[in-house]
Amino acid sequence: MAYEFYDLLGVGRDASAEELKKAYRKKAMELHPDRHQGDKAKEAEFKKVNEAYATLSDPQKKAAYDRSGGTAADSGFPGGGFQGDFDFSDIFESFFGGGFQSGGRGKRREIGDDIEVRVKTTFEKAVKGGSEEVVYERRHVCPDCAGTGSEKGRNPKACPDCGGSGRVRQRMQTVFGVVEQAVSCHRCRGTGKIIEHPCQKCRGERYVVFRTDRKVDVPAGIEDGMTVKIRAEGHEGIDGNGDLYLHFSVPESEKGLHRDGADLHFHLDLDPAEMALGTVKKVAIPVVGEREIEVKAGSQHGKSVRFRGEGAPKLPSGGKGDLIVTFQVKIPEKLTAKEREFYEAIAKEKKLGEVHGKGILGKLFD
Ligand SMILES: [Zn+2]
Numbered sequence: 001m002a003y004e005f006y007d008l009l010g011v012g013r014d015a016s017a018e019e020l021k022k023a024y025r026k027k028a029m030e031l032h033p034d035r036h037q038g039d040k041a042k043e044a045e046f047k048k049v050n051e052a053y054a055t056l057s058d059p060q061k062k063a064a065y066d067r068s069g070g071t072a073a074d075s076g077f078p079g080g081g082f083q084g085d086f087d088f089s090d091i092f093e094s095f096f097g098g099g100f101q102s103g104g105r106g107k108r109r110e111i112g113d114d115i116e117v118r119v120k121t122t123f124e125k126a127v128k129g130g131s132e133e134v135v136y137e138r139r140h141v142c143p144d145c146a147g148t149g150s151e152k153g154r155n156p157k158a159c160p161d162c163g164g165s166g167r168v169r170q171r172m173q174t175v176f177g178v179v180e181q182a183v184s185c186h187r188c189r190g191t192g193k194i195i196e197h198p199c200q201k202c203r204g205e206r207y208v209v210f211r212t213d214r215k216v217d218v219p220a221g222i223e224d225g226m227t228v229k230i231r232a233e234g235h236e237g238i239d240g241n242g243d244l245y246l247h248f249s250v251p252e253s254e255k256g257l258h259r260d261g262a263d264l265h266f267h268l269d270l271d272p273a274e275m276a277l278g279t280v281k282k283v284a285i286p287v288v289g290e291r292e293i294e295v296k297a298g299s300q301h302g303k304s305v306r307f308r309g310e311g312a313p314k315l316p317s318g319g320k321g322d323l324i325v326t327f328q329v330k331i332p333e334k335l336t337a338k339e340r341e342f343y344e345a346i347a348k349e350k351k352l353g354e355v356h357g358k359g360i361l362g363k364l365f366d
């Protein structure tokens with residue numbers, strides 16, 4: 001069967017090393033001989049899976065296998081035994097650590113969820129810093145019952161199902177046999193308490209949701225797609241709050257100013273005469289302000305001048321980007337009669353008509 005190794009691990013041919021490893025761990029756990037005493041079929045499959053992983057996890061062997069069209073399954077592994085240096089303790093550690101010992105003792109801590117907010121800001125604020133108004137819903141511990149869920153003067157009673165612990169033990173059938181695990185109690189939703197007289201404000205839910213309308217800082221240098229985390233300002237929880245995540249959305253350019261990371265780019269339109277003769281110009285650059293820019297005689301289209309450290313602040317490393325002004329020749333679309341005379345004089349002086357022949361500039365000299 002072609003490409004059987006991939007099928008054995010249950011992955012596609014484009015699986016990454018990490019995906020292969022994950023798939024292998026899963027299969028190896030399922031099929032490990034310790035779990036299937038004496039089952040020859042399972043043992044054979046286990047060996048095959050090991051062989052597949054030993055081949056596909058080795059870049060050279062994998063390449064050879066792929067080149068062979070996935071048919072060289074048996075070559076080089078006569079015993080079909082495990083050839084790699086994979087550590088089995090790794091597998092079982094991840095297995096036990098990952099699922100079956102997480103029950104813990106006592107009741108689950110109740111931490112609020114995180115809040116994610118999109119913050120739209122302007123190009124200018126993202127460069128210089130500022131603030132924006134954001135609106136979102138935030139869950140608070142009910143102020144009337146302080147999160148007990150019970151009416152004032154009434155106390156919740158201990159949950160009879162879990163005896164107030166919030167957790168019950170549950171038996172689960174797994175590949176390792178029956179395992180006992182502590183899970184959150186259904187009846188009291190893990191709180192360990194039953195509310196008999198619910199609080200009027202939160203109806204026993206213990207939390208209330210408020211609309212939050214606040215100003216948030218826009219850090220100078222923030223870029224489109226960057227996120228700022230504000231600790232403990234997410235949804236409230238009895239044992240602690242979640243975090244507030246601000247995802248910034250920033251336009252790429254504003255009024256001809258364009259941003260590339262911390263660098264700011266500006267295109268300066270110049271008349272051909274300015275570039276040929278040279279000049280010093282005072283230019284009002286949006287966001288940045290006025291800058292004096294020297295255009296040397298004979299400057300070319302596309303030449304740029306760099307103002308070091310005059311770009312946006314670099315986050316989070318510190319320092320600042322540059323401001324880069326690029327010259328762009330702007331050909332007059334319409335000439336006055338006088339300008340036309342001068343351009344014709346230049347063309348004559350440079351013998352442009354002769355260079356290009358009558359076809360192009362012929363009209364000038366007829
Ligand atoms: Zn309970």
Ligand SMILES: [Zn+2]
Binds near residue numbers: 145146
């Ligand atoms: Zn309440």
